[in-house]
Amino acid sequence: MSLPGSQRVTGTDGSDFQHRERVATHYRVSAETKSRLRLLIYLHFVLAFLVLFQIITYHIPLIKTINVPRPHLWQYIWVITILPSICGLISMNKNHIFLMKLFFRGTVIFGLGTIMTTIILNLSELFTFKKLKTNHQLDDVERQTFLGFPLLILWYIFLIIMVQIHAFSLYMANILLHSWQQYKPMKQN
Incomplete structure (x- = not known):
């Protein structure tokens, strides 16, 4: 780097930058992807x-002043994804491939698997809700609401958001795994 007012070295026209060292692409990709994956994992933690707050407030009798809907089975299973997400965060500190694979598999099984199964199994309820709404027969049926909104619609909004968060996190985890495994030194026998 030159100081203001200094002159260029004689004998060069400034095009001799080709010989300089550069950061290897897998290190750059790894650093960029880690920050994106951390953001996605923190969003997952918030949701x-x-x-967890809904499950706890439903089961603890001291907090019965809030009218919280009964948790479904899929919520209990899906909350397990907190553990693989912790593994994913820990794995990024020192590029632990094993922990990142645990994050990947745990998110696929307990995250996406649970959510996609729930979406498919409850799709008929969503179509019934739409049919009743278009026929203006929704008032005849007792529906569950939370703060005035239909609970079924709120759950589908939540599920769609979580599908996106899990899908993007799996994409980022896959990039990190390929980046870390590509240049891992081979063990000598």
């Missing part, structure tokens, strides 16, 4: 703690 997981909302579900």
Whole structure:
């Protein structure tokens, strides 16, 4: 780097930058992807703690002043994804491939698997809700609401958001795994 007012070295026209060292692409990709994955995992934590809050407020009799809907089975299973997310955060500190694989598999099984199963199994309820709403027969059926909004619609909004968060986190985890495994030194026998 030159000081203001200094002259260029004689004998060069400034095009001799080709020989300089550069950061290897897998290190750059790893650093960029880690920050994005951390953001996605923190978003997952926020939504997981909302579900945990619902489960706790439903089961603890001291907090019965809030009318909280009964938790479904899929919520209990989905909350397990907090553990793989912790593994994912820990793995990024020192590029632990094993912990990142645990994050990947745990998110696929307990995260995406649970959410996609819930979406598919409850799709008929969503179509019934839409049919009743278009026929203006929704008032005849007792529906569950939370703060005036239909609970079924709120859950589907939540599920769609979580599908996106899990899908993007799996994409980022896959990039990190390829980046870390590509240049891992081979063990000598």
